[in-house]
Amino acid sequence: DAMVIQNPRYQVTQFGKPVTLSCSQTLNHNVMYWYQQKSSQAPKLLFHYYDKDFNNEADTPDNFQSRRPNTSFCFLDIRSPGLGDAAMYLCATSSVGSATDTQYFGPGTRLTVL
Amino acid sequence: GQNIDQPTEMTATEGAIVQINCTYQTSGFNGLFWYQQHAGEAPTFLSYNVLDGLEEKGRFSSFLSRSKGYSYLLLKELQMKDSASYLCAVRDSGGYQKVTFGIGTKLQVIP
Secondary structure (H helix, E strand, O other): OOOEEEEOOEEEEOOOOOEEEEEEEOOOOOEEEEEEEOOOOOOEEEEEEEOOEEEEOOOOOOOEEEEOOOOOEEEEEEOOOOHHHOEEEEEEEEOOOOOOOOOEEOOOEEEEEO | OEEEEOOOEEEEEOOOOEEEEEEEEEOOOOOEEEEEEOOOOOOEEEEEEOOOEEEEEOOEEEEEEOOOOEEEEEEOOOOHHHOEEEEEEEEOOOOOOOEEEOOOEEEEEEO
């Protein structure tokens, strides 16, 4: 089945130790998103790729970076995680130009910072 | 930008009907989504409205009034598995059409 896959599902890192979260998709969608969601809060968009074009939200900290080496894969790099970065990180994809442009989410990676 | 309001919590009885409201203020509008999110899991798509009126999909229906900046999600014949958060999300009309999510309404279904 076509889907959005995130690895790992659970990630534990130490304060200040770089971490990379990965996302892959078999939907062949042209847009990939990274959201941060903390407990009882709305998903907060960090950035997205429209094909190879990178779009950063104005309030996304510089500590967060992203790479999209090809259509299928997208990575979220947190250069120096702080305690406040502990959250669920959601990857989503969509096909801009389709009838609904619905975003399809992966299962998420829950990040713990010690 | 977008401002989205929905109740934070609701409780309803198994077998009953519940309506979850969402109001939004927007600088541009190109569609409203409802997502279901179980605790610790990713949001899953429920419905999409871009024109005024009611969209029905099984036990779930969603309504939109663009002039009022208002939508609701109607859940019929509630089941225990419907206990989840329900996120209202609005898509911009400009550029790449960013989607902004509301905080979600946590629904508890009780026997």
